[in-house]
Each structure stands twice: as C-alpha cells, then as structure tokens.
Amino acid sequence: MSILHLAILSPFLIAITIPFIRYLMRNVHIGWYVLATPLILFLYFFQFVSEIRTGKSISHQVEWVPSLDLNFSAYLDGLGLLFALLITGMGALVILYSIFYLDKRKEKLHNFYVYLLLFMGAMLGIVTSDHLMILYVFWELTTLASALLIGFWFHREKSTYGARKSLLITVFGGFSMMAGFLLLYIEAQTFSIQALINQSETLMSSPLFIPAMLLVLLGAFTKSAQFPFHIWLPDAMEAPTPVSAYLHSATMVKAGIYLMARLTPLFGLTESWSWLLLSIGLLTLLWGAISAIRQTDLKAILAYSTISQLGLIVVLLGIGSKTFLVTSMESKEIYAAAILTAIIHLINHATFKGSLFMVVGIIDHETGTRSIKKLGGLMALMPVSCTLSIIGLAAMAGIPPFNGFISKEMFFTNLLSIGEMGIHSGLEFMIPFVGWVASVGTFLYCSIIFFRTFTGDFDASQYDKKVHEAPIGMLISPIILAALVLILGIFPNLWMSSIVEPTVLSILPELNLEQIQTKLSLWHGINLELMMSLAVIILGFFLYRKLPFFQNKYSFFKKEREPLHTLFDRSIEGLDVSSKWITNLQMTGSLRDYMVFMLLFIIGVVGYTFYRFNSVSLQLSEASYVPPYVIGILLILIISTLAIPFMKNRITLIIVLGLVGLSISLIFAIFSAQDLALTQLLVETVTIMLLLLTFRYLPAFKPEFRSKRKKGINLLISISVGLGVFLIGASAFSFGNEVDFDPVSDFYIENAYELGGGTNIVNVILVDFRALDTLLEVLVLGIVGLAIITLVRHRLGRGEDV
Template structure:
C-alpha cells in the first residue's frame, strides 16, 4: 500500500479504534488523540508540495476490481493537494476547537470523532481518487457521515430534520452523478479521470455528452448547495458548530466545486458548460446574499453567506472554462485567470469563513443564543471574539487589508473581462452578469455589517441571557485566532502560496495553458481603476442600506427568514409519503396471488421489452428429429392436467393435480436423460404435495370472492402472457442452437469441469464451483426458511394454549 493510499485510509482506521479506546480516555478528552491524525496528514501533504510543483503529478495504483475497470488509484496533483491541505489543515483546527467546545462529561465524544474521521477520510478519497467509481463511493460516504454529524444532537428534532434533508438532496445528486459517470464509461471504456481528460475530444462528439455533463453537474450542484438545491444548507446548521465550521464552510460544500474543477478539462469545450455553470453560479450568488440579509440567526446568516460565496466560486469556474474555447494562447490566459481567482478565493473563503463559524460558536456557547435581536454590546465583554469577527467579516465584505479584498477585486476584474468576451453570445449578456455580481457584493457587505454591528455594538441586555456572559476560554480561541491571522497574513502578503499551492492547482484545471502565461501576481494596491471604483460603490451603497435598515427591515419579505424553496421540499416530501402509502395499500393486499401477479407482470414486461429490443425472435425447425409416440402421450397428459387445474373447486383436488403435473415434468426430464433434474423434481413434488396436504387440511373452505370474475380474467391474461413469452423464448433459444457461429455453454463446462474444478460430475461442479455463490445464497435462503419453520413449530403452543 502506497503512502497516498495510507493517507486516505488512516482516518477510517483510527475511526475503528476510537470506540475501543474511548472507555479508557475518561480523564483525557478524546479529541487530543484524534488531533494527531489531521496534524500528521497535514504535515505529510505539506511535504508532498515538491511533487506537484511546476504542474507535476503522482499516480499510485492499486487494483481493486480490474474486470470492471475499478481501481483504487490515488492521484496527487496541484488541485488534489490544495484540497488535501484544506481538509487536513482546517480539520486539525476544528478538532482542536471541538476539544474545548464539546463537554467530555456530557457528550458522546466517541460517536462525534468516529463520524468526523469518516468524513475526513471520505473527503480525502474524493480529491485523491483517479477512478470515478471510487470517487463516487467516497462521495456517498461524505453524505452519510455528514448526516450523522448534523444529527449528532439527535434529541433535537431540528437536527434530525436537517440531517434527513441534506441526505436526501445530496444522495439524489450522487445518484445522478453516478449515472453521468456510467455514460462517460459507455463512451470511452474507462473510469480513469486522467484517461477521460485525454479523450475529451471523443467525449464531445458523443451523443451522451450533454446528458453526462448535466448529470455530473447535478451531483456537483447538490453537494455545493447551488440554486435551486441550496436550501438544505441552512437546516444543516443544527449541527454542532465544529461541524458547521468544517463541513459547511471549508470541505463538504467544496466537494462540488472540486468536481467541477476536476471535470472542466473534460466538458469545458462546450458552450453549454459555460452557460449552465455561470447562470447557476450567479443565481446562487445573488440569492444567497439577499437571503442572508433576512436572517436573524447568526449561523443562518453564515449559512446563506456560504451559499452566496459558493455561487461566486462556481461563477469563476464557469467564466474560466472559456479558456478552452479561446482563439489564442494569450486569450486563453486572459480567460483562464478566472480559474486562478477561484483557487485564490477558495483558500481565502476557507480562512475567513472558518474563523467566523468558530466565532459564532463561541458567542452561542457563552451566551446561549444566536438571535441578533437579543445580542448586542458584546465588544467590551468578548474583545477577542470581537476582533476575530471583525477580521473575518471585513475580509468577507471585501475591505482591505484582508485577503477577501484581493480576491473580490480579482472577481470584479474577471466579470469586467466577461463584458468584452467574444464567446457563445456572452457579449450580449456580459454587462448583466457584471451587474448581478456587483449587486450581490453590495448585499454581501450589508449582511456582514448587520452581523457585526448587531452583535457587538449597541446596548448589552443582561436580562436576555440565562447565564453570565464572558469571553471564551483560551483553548476555544486558538483555532479562530490562527485562521484570523491567516486572513491578515494572506492579505498583507498575498503571494505566499502562489508557487507552492496556487499555480499547481491552476495547472491541474488548465493543463493547456502555461502557468507563467497567467501572471499570478497579487497586490493590495492596484491603482485607481474600475474595480476599485466598484468596491467603493459597494461600500457606499452597502453602508447606506445599513444606516436605513430600521426603515425597510419591516418589509414583508424581510419577515420571512425561511427560504421559500423549503415549501417545495416540504410539499414534495408530503406527496412522496402519501403516494407511497397509496402504492403500499395497492400492493400489500395480503393475498399471495396478487403478489405473484405483480411480480409476473414486471417480469413479463421486462423480458418482453428485452426480447423485442434485441430482435431475438427466431423460428427454425431444421434440427428437429422424429418424436416418439410416448412423448405425445406424456405431453397430452401434461396439457390435460394443466387445463384441469382451471376447473378444480376443492383444494385437495388442486394439490393432487399439481402433483401430477410435477411428476409428469420429472418423467420428461428422465426421458431426455436429465436424471439429476428428474430426481430433484421428484423430491420437490413429493415434499410439496405432502406439506400442502398437511397445511391445507386446517384451512377453511374456499369462498367466492367479490370481483372474482375481473380478477380471474386478469390472472388468465397474465398466465397467457407468461406462457406465450416462455414459448417464444424457448423456440428462439432452440433455433439459436442451429446457427453456425453458436457455441453452447455446455462445451465450456465439459472441457473445464475436471481441468479447473477437479470434478467428474459436471452438474455438481457447476453448482459447487462455477456457481458456488448462487448455491451458497440458495442454501442460506433454505436455512432461513428452515429456522423460521422451526421457530413457528416451537412456539405453536405455549403452556398448552395457542399463541
């Protein structure tokens, strides 16, 4: 096992160990042991930065299911390294924060850290997997583990509701994404992402291109809370704050961003990719920023701000994808600069949003509320938390000298570039896109101001709190202080990570554009230009809106903090529940014959479709031989017995006649030299007849059912359909044997039964060796039925009375 594989699996291994050591860590917080995992992994990935420098990459292979082209291949390039550093670095800070946030005497910490490590390992698996199926498996593990983390406080109904919502939406997106992956495989014959990138031209010519692209994007949009799938994220804020800081600001919601970035070289050649991503990103950006202003809960504001920022990142990736359609290298570099901006803002967002979630967690932890209508005047009481919030909110609002200002200015630059872009009709809508981006930035400034001033300024109302409010303990402040310091550091020295992290990540997304062509050189002061004037306009208009906030906050739309799309979700869930109940009542009638009818209708429909679709009907009697007279007699008796079943009134007569049919079938098997089948059929028929006679002896007489004529007609139709279909399949299978290129499968077993399995009885070898798994499952089913019968007989009487 390679070091990259070990890095992915290590969190899962430690997650298995945690419940075993938890009983022995009562005196020490379990988080101190867990902290070693992300810290060690972060140090490991820092040591691998030399492998990705100058666009380098490392592939470490491990075969898993080679017959299906499923390989656990770990691929480390600039993009994977960037996300791995975020996952482990932010993960270490979150674990440190949780040590002081979660009370070891009141919380079930073993569960929390098992779920957290599961999530960390799954995220590493996503960003380091080269195989799409392996990526999908880890993708769904993140959905499962995140739902477990959201519902960690399972006694809270809101936690269960939020976990279920996130699970339903993200798993739905995962299924869609998997379908897209399968379409890509159908066209190319590979699940390897790097191989798919090499066949991008072939994929674009495929009729599956658009469906595969849309399905993959559905997976990305649901995971990254893009409009209209965004509404699961605010309800996920019922999770403990360490979970929100980790999953919903820095890692899980970035998985969709990663997927879009990773598949950009595959799909970006199509204008549909550009338009879908840009329109979705801008819609999410403006919707999230406006919705954040309506919130009264601190985590609610941060949730919608995260949605908005994810829309900004998606917009940048969409704009940057136009580099694949540029007419020259210089034009590709011009358009591709948006990808560099996305990578830079990805890092900046993780730092300032992570610190803000932790600051909000401190406020909630120390005051017992997140309602901005109750908060106020905390600046003097919680000065360190105030400073952390000031730095994080100023960065998110795009105010210098913090890192968010730099990436916001670069975002404006890229949107200005769109206005002059000559690609797929963009020039018509370029200024509309620019206006949406600028308006969204105004609302971003506004909700940052609301959160900041409503929380830390004004009058402190002591009576609103049921506890003594004070600053958080030192341990809880370490992680947000580190993140806040990075916000300042990356603002004052913005080029610190350019050569080691940013350029390799951009090179992974834009393999055809040399990094030196992009000229990634950031600075706080870039002169008086359009971007700076746009920023001044954002600050000016945003400040005016905040100062007039008391006058317009009573507008009807401002009184509804819940996203309107929740109504659609609620109605859909109610409709799904009621329709499921209706279908269940329709199907679960309690009649065995109805269950058989449903199964047979499905089987007939499926086989008939496959039969017609494959044009398999063939009729040929060239290989037929003369039929002996006794076969006519046996066949006549078989048909006569079968028809007689329709006219039987009593159960005993029915059972006896069914037995006759079974024994006649055994006779046919014996005539055609299938002695094993004949013996099996005889045993089954004997046991069946005896058991049915014993059981039916205790049943009441058959009564005529209401509507039996309609039911009988339906059953007759189904029976005829089954008979016709089986007849056609049998005739076609017989005719197929006469074709010159047909090789019966029996020849394989004749040649290999002794050679491969060492058995002289071919039937036994097929059952035990070639179809051993089927046989084991059949034996398992029989064993379960046998146990059930044994328990029923054992408990039939208790103390001499029926139970």
Template sequence: MLTINMAIAIPFIIAALIPFVYKRFTRVHIGWFVLFVPAVLFIALARYIPAMAKGNTYLRSFDWIPSYNINFSTYLDGLSMILGLLITGVGTLVILYSIYYLSTNESLHRFYLYLLLFMGSMLGVVFSDNMMVLYVFWELTSISSFLLIAFWFHRKKSREGAQKSLLITVSGGFGMLIGFIMLYVMTGTFSVREVIATISTYTDHQLFLPAMLLILLGAFTKSAQFPFHIWLPDAMEAPTPVSAYLHSATMVKAGIYLVARFTPVFGGDATWFWLVSGVGLFTMFWGSFTAVRQVDLKALLAYSTVSQLGLIMSLFGIGSAAYYYDFSTSSIIYTQATFAALFHLINHSTFKGALFMIVGILDFETGTRDLRRLGGLMAIMPVSFTIALIGSFSMAGLPPFNGFLSKEMFFEAALNIGQLDIFSLSTWGVIFPIIAWVGSVFTFVYCLIIVFQTFFGERHLERLERPPKEASIGMLTAPAILALLVVGIFFFPNLIGRYLLTPAMASVYPQLALEGNLGQTISAWHGFNTELMMTIGVIIVGALLYLFRNYWKGVYKLFPASWSLDALYNYLLEQLEGSAYSITNFYMTGSLRNYLVFIYLFFIALAGGTFLYTGALSIDLSGDAPIGIYEGLIVLVMIIAAISILFAKSRLTAIILNGVLGYSISVVFVLLRAPDLALTQIGVETMTTVLFLLCFNFLPDWKKEDAPKRSKALNMGIAVSVGVLFVLIALSVQNGDLFNSVSSYFENAYELAGGKNIVNTIIGDFRAFDTMLEVTVLLIAGIGVFSLAKLKTKKGDQNLEE
C-alpha cells in the same frame, strides 16, 4: 513520504477502530485520539509543497475492475493539493474545537466516526483520477454528511435538514454519474487526465453538451448554487463543528473543485461559460441579499456561504473564457479570474471557519444565536469579538484582511470580462460588474450585522438562557489560529501564490504550465483604480443601508415564504410521498393472490415483451427427437392433473393431484433414461407431499368460495399465458447457439473427477462448494426448527402457546 492512497485509507481505518478505542478509554475525550489523524495527514501533505511548486505531480494506480477500465488511480497536483490541505488543516482545527464544544455525554464515538468517514471521502474525491472512483467517494461524502447533519437525530429539524441535503446532493450525483459515463462513451477512458488530453477531438460529439450539463448538475447541487442552495441553511441544524468543517471549508467546495477540474474539458464553450459564471454570479447576489433578512446567526452564515460559493464559481466561469482564445497572449489576463477563485477558495475557508466557530461559542456561552436577543457582548467576550471582527471584515472585503485581496481581484475580473468580444459579452458583459458590486454591498451589510448587532448596542442579559462569559482558551484556540491566518495571508500573500496557487493554476491550464506563464503577483495596493472605487462605494452604500435598514427591509415582503424554493421543495416532497403511498397501497393489499398476479403479469410483460421486441422467439423442431406414445400419454396425464387441481373441493384432493404431477415428471425421467433424476424427483415429491399432508392437518376446514367470473377469467388468462410463454422460451432457447455448450466439458467427468456418473460428479466435485453451502443452509434450518420445537414458554405467557 506518505502516499496519497494511504492518506485516503487512514481516516477509514481509524474510523473502524474508534468504537473499540472509545470503550477502552472512557475517561479521556476520544477527540484527542482522533486529532492526530488530520494533523499527521496535513504534515505529510505539506511535505509535498516544495516539489509541487517545481511542477511535480504524483500518480499511482491499482487495478480494481480492469475489465471495465476502472482503476483505483490517485493523482496529486496543485489543485488537489489545495483541497487536501484544507480538508486536513481545517479538519485538525475543527476536531480541536469540538473537543471543548461537545460534551462527553454525547455519542462522541459516532460523531468522530462519521467525521473521519467524511474526511476520507473528501480526500478520495480530490485525489481520484478515475471518474468512477471519484463518484464513489462523492456519494460517500453525501452519506457521511447526512449522518453528521442528523447527529442530533432527536431533533426534527436535524432529521429534515439531513434528508434535504441527501436528496438534493445525491440527485445531482446521479446526474454527474451519467455525465461521466457519457464522457467514457466519447473518449473510451475514465481517467480525468486522459479525458483532458483527448477531449479536443470530441467537442462536436452529440454527447458533449449533455455530459457537460449533467456534470454541472452534480457540481451545482453539491456547492449549493441557485436554485439548489436551499439544503445548506437547513443543514445548519448540525453541531457547529460540522457546520464549520462541512459547510465552509470542505463539502461545499467539492462542487467548486469539480468545476475547476473539468474546466480544461469544457472551458471555452459558451454554454459552460454562461452557466458557471451566470449561475455563480446570481447565487452570489441572492445569497447575500437573503442573508441580510436572517435573525439566526447560523442561518445568516449559511446564506453568506451560499453567496461566497457563488462568487468563487463565477470566477471559475470567467476564467474558462481563456480557453476560447487557445491561450494566445491576449487571453492571459482572463486567467487572473481563476487565480482569484483559487485564492478566495483558501481565504473563505479561513474567515468563514473562524466565524462559524465564534457563532458556536456564542450559542455555547449564551444559549442563543438569535440576533434579537444578543447585543453588547464586546466587553464580556473581547477575544470572541476580535475574531468575529477579523472574520466579518475579511468577508466584507476590507483591509488588512485576506478577503480584501481576493475581493479586489474579483472586481477586476468582473470589469475585464466586458472587454471580451465573445459570447455576446460586448452587450451583456456590463451585467457582471453591476451584480458583483450589488452583491458585495449586501455582503458588507450582513457583515456589519454580525459585528454590531451581536457585540455592540444595548445588552439584554434577561433574554439570554445563561449569563454570558468568554469561552475557554481551548475553545478559542482554533478560531484564533484561523483569524491569524486571515491577517497573515494579507501581509504575505505571495507565499501562498507561489507555493499553492501557481501549481493549482497549472492543473486548470496545463497548456500554459508548459510555457511558464502562470506566475502572478498579489499586491494590496494598485493605486486609485476602478476596483478600489468600487470597494469604497461598497463601504459607503453598505454602511448607509445598514444604518437605515429598518426603512427598506419591507422589500423582503415581496418574497413571501409561500413562494420560496423551500415551499416548492416541501410541496414536491409531499406530492411524492402521497404518490408513493397511493402506489404502495395499490399493490400492498395483503392478498397473496394479488401479489402472484402482479408478479406473473410483470413477468409476462417483461419477458414476453423482450422476446417479441428482439425477435428472439425462433422455434425449430426439425432436429428434435420424435415424441413417442408413452411420453404423450404421460403429458396428457399431467395436463389432466393440473386442470383438475383448479376444481378440487378439498385440500387432500389438491395435494394428491399435485403429487400426480410430480410423480409423472419422474416417469418422464425414466423414459428419457435418467434414473438418477427420477429417484431424486421421487424422493423430493414424496417428502413434499408428506409435509403438505402433515401441515394441512392442523389448518381449519377449507371452504372454497366461488370467485367472480372476472377473476376466474383473469386467473385462466395468466395461467395460460405463463405456461405458453415458458414453453416458447424453452423451445427458443433450445435453438439458441450463441455460446459453446458446457456439456462437452462435463463429458470428461471420468478423467477430470474419477466418477462414471456425470450427475454425481457435477454435484459432488464440479459444484462441491455449492452443494456444501446448500447442505449448510439445510443444517441451519434444521437447527432452527429443532430450537423452536424445544422452546419452552414461561409460566403465564400464553401468547406464544397460542
């Protein structure tokens, strides 16, 4: 069977081959070549399903950075299996759809390269057991999604949407990284499994709560939870296959996956419960409420995705309460919320993926997604209408579609949470079913908008950019398969429940897996209970709100665009850019002197401050050799030459004084019995002096201007400070004895390298590769100088000659 490591690597390998294949097979749509990648991976993962249903898991680990306890560890269990099947299964359908959606005039090699990079990154996220490896793939999903969203980079909105998604998700990812490091500090391991096994002893640790909050920050930003949801609607500027894949089935589910994976770590904590369930529930309401006001079908689906993600997130939050009871018999009922979350995770990918593809078909065939220009398309596009009807009514929670089953379970979980006597739920628990019901009402309204305003009513052909017609069979195949799954899951839900959901529950509740208390039966009929009454109420109230929407839509005027989170984001971005320009203009003055001032001041502050703060300045001259009269005279000459350079009136004088400094150093080497270093210093100094004289001969006359007294004082202060600091550091380092000196190793140069001169053996033997690379650099530079010297200008081209 295909290993999980290979499943992660294959998309990256094929992505690297795409540019070469694209050039070879120009007459064949490259999508057919890429299609086999997710299809083969889906089949390979599906072969693990029977074993997973029996409780088997698969772990493989390879050393990566063992000194830091970072290994490339992959772990396949029920939870990662669900996400892996969604990534590869929906990925297969999306690529099939894109073959007919994208024109061959597009840069298809770039599109599929980015898509495979994203697919491999998502597989890496869900299969990684090491938190550092997970983080690497996490950020790769952000980068690859940025490239996909900005695929049509000639559009300003595409670039801005990609930028917003990258800034928000990467910022959350940085927080998540810090949270992972905090968990490592607490537990001493980066393995998620080992953290889960040992976390019970660290719940009172001072880093436990900060780690939880930072990990949730990463999850909330990636899964578009309020208030970080604003990036998702702007990301809809991407091609429709990208929206159907990233923003309904995969990328936005990464944050959901993270919460599910770390529920065994933080579950049972009041902060985790309220943040996950509360933020999720409000996101569910706000997304559905905002979706109703949208006139662009893709924007409507974007906010509906935000709402559905909030619903799933709230269910995981409610299910985490089971950890508070330490899995007593009375807590089993609350695990049903997690079961519902996993079920809706699958259902959402089916009906939302189908809806995104249908909206893409509408845009492809009519030239618009604007609801104000659409209408009466049912007779012209009957297949598209049927698929849209199935997807919309499933999202609305109507039978006989899979969304009805998970929506009923959502209502049940919201009602049951009020029975808990923890986390003040006896008082605030009533809020859960109320918000859940109100959010579902608005969900029903926008689902009716999708169906009736698009396919019913008066037809406005004159408002469309092209005459509408039904899409081709190839383009309809992918959404039709998803629509069949929507219906099929409703009639056979327990197949998924037994083979996928129950193993995934074992990942979230490993303690219950040992007791075998995870099996649950999904049924479409439970009698005339409260949940069914809530659904009937949603239908009645939602239908009335849809019919009379023109009378109450004025409520949206209470939320002007200038007060929105998007406006706040734009304001903060403008302020950040303005500050960046101000700071850049402050230090990018074009003056070499100013740059040197900044560099030296930074060095003085950083190095000097570090030595003072740590108390590392420790000077002991008792063991030094005495300074003779000759050394003192040479140093005095060097001091006089250095000071004289400041008062030089010509370049020639400055070069000669600089040469005095260099040659004086060679004399010091002679006095210290280092003739090799002295010869090297003389050679280098002679060469540099000659080059200075040669270059300065072509420069204009030097007119030294008197600098202001303040600049002179600053220059003198910096020069003296740097000089003193270097001397102090050198003297302090001389007394440092933290490690054994390496000089003893080179004292055996004759035995090790056969050379009697230690310096020569170091350069020619011990550091032979370094010396070779230095020579190579000089050779390349010499070739470059020779090429420039031999370069001949074309006739009439005077710019190069000047």
C-alpha cells in the same frame, strides 16, 4: 498499495478503532486521540509541495475489479494537493476546537468522531481519485457522513430535518452525476479523468457530451449549494458548530467546486460550460447575499453568506474556462487570471469563514443564543471574540489589509476585463454590476453580524447564563485562522508559487508556470477597482443605517424563509402521498394479487422480447424422435395438471399432484438426467408427506366463489404464462431473424471441468458457478422454517407441542 493509498484510507482505519479506544480513555477527551490523524496527514501531504510546485503530479494505482475497469487510482497534482491540505489542516483545527466545544460527559463523542473521520477520508478520496466511479463512491460517502454529522443531535427535530434534506438533495445530485459519468464511459470507454481530458476534443463531437455535462453539473451544483439547490445548506446549520466550520466553510461545499475545477479542461471546450457556470454562479452570488440580509440567526447569515461566496467562485471558474475557447495568448492570460482569483478566494474563504463559524459557535456556547434579536453589547464581555469577528468579517466584506480585500479586488478586475474585451455581447456592464451589487450585500450582512452582536446595550435578561469570554482552548483555532487571514492579506505572495500557481496549472494544463506567475500586492494604486470597493463600503454602511426603515416598510426583508423551502416541503409531502397510494395499490394482502403482478411482469418482458427481436422460428424437421411411451407420460402429466384446479377433495388433489411430480421424474430419468430425477423424486416424496401430515390441521374445504370475470382473467394469465414458457423453450432450439440467442449451456459444457473440476455439469453449476445462490437459497429456506415454527408456537401458546 502505496503510502498515498494508505494515507487516503487512514481516517477510515482510525475510525474503526474509536469504539474500542474510548474505553481506554474514559477520563480523557477522545478528540485528543483523533487529532493526531489530520495533523500527521497534513504533514504527509505538505511534503509534496516541493515536488508539485514544479508542475509534476504523483500517481499510484491499485487494481480492484479489473473485469469492470475498476481500480483505485490515486492522483495528486496541484489541485488535489490544495484540497488535501485544506481538508487535513482545517480538520485538525476543527477537531482541536471540538475538544473544548463538546462536553465529553454529555455528548456521544465516539459517534461524532467516527462520522467526522469518515467524512475526512471520503473527502480525501474525492480530491485524489482519478477514477470517476471511485470518485463517485467517495462522493456518496461524504453525503452519508455529512447527514450523520448534521443530524448528530437527532433528538432535535430541526437537526433530523436538516440531515434528511441535505441527504435527499445531494443524493439526487450524486445519482445525476453518476449517470453523467456513465455517459462519458460509454463514449470514451474509460473512467480515468486524465484519459478523458486527453480525449476532450474527440468527445465534444459526441451527442452524449452535452447530456453528460449537464448531469455532472447537477451533482456539482447540489453539492456546492448553487441556486436553486442551495436550500439544504441553511437547514444544515442545526449541526454542531465544529461540523459547520468544517463541512460548510472548507470541505463538503467545496467538493462541488473541486469537481467543476477538475473537469473544466474536459467540458471547458464548450461555450455552454462557461455560460452555465457564469449564470448560475451570478444568480447564487446575488441571491445568497440578499437572503443573508433577511436572517436573524447568526449561523443562518453565515450559511447564506457561504452560498453567496461559493457563487462568486463558480462565476470565476466560468470566466476562467474561457481560456480554452480563445486563441491569443493575451486573452488566455486574462481569462486564466479568473482561475487564479478563484483559487485565492477559495483559500481566503476557508480561513475567514472557518474563523467566523467558530466565533459564532463561541457566542452560542457562552450566551445560549444565536439570535441577533437578543444579542448585543458583547464587545466588552467577549473582547477576544469581538476582535476575531472584526478580522473575519472585514476579510469577507473586502476591507484591507485582510486577504478578502485582495481576492475581491481581483474579482472586480476579472469582471471588468470581460466588459473591456466584449466577449459576452450585451452583458459587458450587467455582469460587473451584478457582482458589485452582491458585494454591497456582502458588506451589509457583515455589518449586521458585527453591530447587532457586539455593539449596543447589553441586556442580561435575554440570556439564560452568565456571559463571559470563551476559554483559551476554544479560541486557539479561530485565532490561528484569523492570523492566516491577516498574514495572507499583508503577504499575499506567500503561497503563490508553492500552492496557488500549481493549482491553476492543474486546471489549465495548456499553459505553463511562466504564463500564470503573478505578483500580488495589498496596494495596487488608485483605479476603478478601488473606487468600486469604496463605493461598496459607503453604500453598504448607508443601507445598514437605513435597514430598519426597509424592514418596516417592505415585508420582503422580514421573510427569513424562502419560497423554495416551501416548494421542497410540498414536493416531499406529495411524494409521500403518492408512494403510499402506489403501495396500497400493490400491497393488497392477497397472495393471488401478488402472483398476478409477478406473472404479468414476466409475460410483459417475455412478450416484448419476442416481439422486439422476432426470435422464434419453429423448425419441426430438425426435432428429435420422441418414443411413444414418453408421449404417454406427457399425456398423463398434462391431464393431471389440468385436473388439479377442478378437484374438490384434498386427498385426491395431493395424490394427483404427486403424480405430476412422478411424471416429471420419469421424463428426467428417460433423458439421462439421473441427478435431476432423484432430486425431483425426493422433493416430491417429502412434499407429499408434509402435505399429508398437515392435512388434518386444515379447516374444512369450502368452495370459493369467483366471478366469471376473475376466472377469465386467471385463465388468460395461465395461458399467457404457458405460452411464454413454450416460446422460451422454443427459442433455445431456433434462431431469430435479427438476433441469435446463444445457448448458455455451451458455456457450462466447455468450462465445467476446467473451472469447476467436475464432470457432473449439474452439480458443478449448483456448487461452483451458482454456489452463492445455492447457499442463500438454503439460508432462506432455513429462515422461513424458523419463522413458521415461531409463528406456530406463538399461536399455540406455551406448553403445547408443535
């Protein structure tokens, strides 16, 4: 195992130690212990920058289950390194923030940091996995860990609702994604992402390619909160603010973005991929901005703003995937610029959105509310938080000199380039217009956050506590992020060659570094993009001033909750009602009904198999000779079995039942299966003794009335089961017309001595080949015995002998 593997797994290892370390740090916030993990990991991954900036990649592999083609393949290139730095860097800042945000006397911090480290490790696993199924394992682990973090305050109903909602939606997407991965494996016979990319042109011709793409996109869309699967994100805001700042600005919601970027070289060869990303991204971008305007909770506004910004990144990925569909180098460079913009905005969004979430957490922490209906006039009381808000909101709104302005201008350039080239016929003007309208919405909800929170009159009666600025410890992390917002705005080329360009090269491997190298500048002259930005500011400010008018006149602006939330709730309620109906239909409390269900299932499976493969052809000419005394024993066995259902006396019934078992033992002995004969004889003896011992405790025998219909059903099921068993036995000695059933006994005969080290094949099967089954069977029998004794004792009462 390489150091890279250990780095990926280290958060899990540290998480295991937290329940024990907390007892040694009773007087110290355990967050200080956890903080070292992301800091060390950030430095570890940062050392790869110099190597990966040249276009190289790092790969290490550990075999896990070779027979199933499962191996832990760690692959680090520009894209994986960018996300690893975001995960660890933001993780360190969030943990530092949480140390001052969460009170160690009131919160179960050991649980919180265990969940957080589990999530961090799972995210690192996603962005460094080259094996699709290993990626899926980490993917679902992020789903589980995020649900635990969202529901951390489980005593709040909204927290558990948000956790359950995010779990259901993202697990649905995860299952869909796994199905897509399996379809790719069926066609390519590999789970390696890099190997699949190398086979992309061959895979395109497969009928499974488009279904696989759609299923994978379902997983990515649910994770990255794309319309209409975005509804889990606003309810996830019930999580503690450090969770929102980490999961919903830089990590979890970006996992879907990562997957789309990683698989763009594979699926980008089809027009469908580009159109799906572009259309869903535009819809999400616009709807997120509109929905944010309708909210009154600060975190809800940021949640919908995150949805909108994620849609923007998906739009850029959709445009950039066109690089694989054009042939001229000029066109490739134009579309590759969209991928460059997506990566730059991804970094920018992590900085200003992380800072804004932390500032909103500070406001909530110091005032006790996040409602803009109560807030106002905090500028004088919380000047540092106000300044940080101005920086973050200006960056998100696209105002210079902050980093968001650069990526927004580049976004406009990419949209206008599409119109100029006329690739999307008929949409040359619509796509840039939709992007511009969404930008107006972005400016509008940024204005709502700032003016409704920090300006106006301060009303102390609206707050349950004395409002003041946050302590310096809580301000450090948002100050660092705000500083990055300003630095990356003034010096946009700071990380271009070391981080951004290698990332773009990972997504567009057919290009080289020279073709994607770009020099950015804060001022790029007076052009159409700048005019669009000025129009956004002017119209956005005008709409903010007129917003009360629109809210009073149109009910649309007063509805904070989308119809999609109601649809989800009704669907879950309907699913619950349906599941109860099905459960009540099956769980009748009758042992007979349960036996009928199981036997009907067996009859159906066996019947369909023989009907489908026509696998029985009796060849009596090849049947072995059966001595007359064996036939006599079989007749006794058959007559005894048929007599049992008609007996009215229990003693007689037990004796005949023993006769059946004795007959089976004799047949085993005659055909040289001494072990089976002895086992059967022992079991029959013990069973009869137990039945006789418990006989006197049974109530008097009363014939049970059954209708002719029920008797007919019982008879039909019995005959069908008998016929099915006969057909299974007959198939072992015959060959079908289409499919040959090789007897499994050949395998045991050939391998019993070599693999099991024994000449008694039956014993080897039980204690070697089926050792785990045998162990569990013994365990189950023991548990059943204990359960029976417990029930009997409970019924008898104390002091009575069982």
